[in-house]
Amino acid sequence: MIWCRFEIDGETSYGIVEGDHVVQVSGSPLGEHYNTHNRHPLRNVKLLAPIKPGMLYAAGPNYRGHVEGMAARRGLPPNYPDRPSPNYRSVHAIIGSGENIVVPKESAGAVQPEGQLAVVIGRKAKNVSVDKALDYVFGYTIGNDISERPWQQADRTMFRSKNCDTWKPMGPWIVTDLPPEGFRIIVRHNGVTWQDFSSSDQIWDTATWIHEISKYATLHPGDVLWMGTQGADGDMVPGDIVEVEISDIGVLKNYVVAEQ
């Protein structure tokens, strides 16, 4: 099933995508809901980020190639993580597919993409085993962890290097009932493929991250986990287009613009 969140005539609703139409739903996929009789052509609605998470988790480095690529760029040996240490991103920075990534005036002007598998939690998860962890997943979507590398190196925290307004594109929708491994993740910059990797190359798989987080912190319905990226991408500047495509989910497409 494909769940979206959309706006039409100034009203925001969840919906179920069926072919090139969307069935408007009353309520939320994670709570009580029912299908309405309203059915809209997809082209007539504005898709929004498919969920507003309570907390947005980002897997620390979760691909060996990302650790190696970032270290090489800095002239340092790779420092592989010894345990899953998630970080947080700002839920206020989330935008949907088709929206603008705004580069602030204070930036030197370039940002970089990180294509990521996004996992949406469906049920409260506390102290869950690796075996049962995926039972708590509602579905999967796509994230793009926009990053400003000079700030990332200069600052003590990733506040401004990863959390400026509009820097967390997510979408276009959530797909349920998918096999949890082997997603093919492609990052394209102005139509040119920059990354093409498999989620099977995660250092720790999704079930292990859920298990580990849940030992300390309850995961709540609607929380979202971004599972890390592969490689080290190049610079994007205003005027550029970035797409993240994941097999069986779809394409998350955004435009880079300068702050006015």
Next chain:
Amino acid sequence: MIWCRFEIDGETSYGIVEGDHVVQVSGSPLGEHYNTHNRHPLRNVKLLAPIKPGMLYAAGPNYRGHVEGMAARRGLPPNYPDRPSPNYRSVHAIIGSGENIVVPKESAGAVQPEGQLAVVIGRKAKNVSVDKALDYVFGYTIGNDISERPWQQADRTMFRSKNCDTWKPMGPWIVTDLPPEGFRIIVRHNGVTWQDFSSSDQIWDTATWIHEISKYATLHPGDVLWMGTQGADGDMVPGDIVEVEISDIGVLKNYVVAEQ
């Protein structure tokens, strides 16, 4: 004015504290609201954390004595921050005054308090000047940034060292219309004073933090900023009581217990 959030007869409401009573309010202090005719003795209600933030910001090191105390403990020279770099805390980890701080089984068993002034944002703030920044503050409350130091040193992120369930006590209520400087902040462990400091010793004042954050990220109504702590406190273990008192606000009191 003193705003609280409370539970009575299984129902959650905001309220205005008047002496030893609370006037029940319909709606939220940050949106439309009106006073109801319901008036409860304070002792009859269960106070909750006074706000559920969209994002909970924590000032990176913001007192020279904290930088020095933590560095001395680790046998390192103090590394003073060169700019405000906020971090995030989990909004799911927030509890109110009177509730239990639970130490997970995986911990070596001790946690440490950090008494902090908490600033509640009242209006959307983007690109605001230092001069105007405090116009965006709704009021002030108290936070206790519970920390597990072995995890803080071992991990890449502060996920489990600062964000386990129940580790973000906040309350007891929000006080509006206070002067923004010169709060006296006292941390007591089992009745013994561990810290007694002034918010005037912040490296950057509250207006500067709001200004700096708002250059990159919009602050939204209900977002909360914790302004950092002074010194380096000792260990608390299950059975202990911790209080943070701030002049003209009140006392945030919590109990340390072991996970069952």
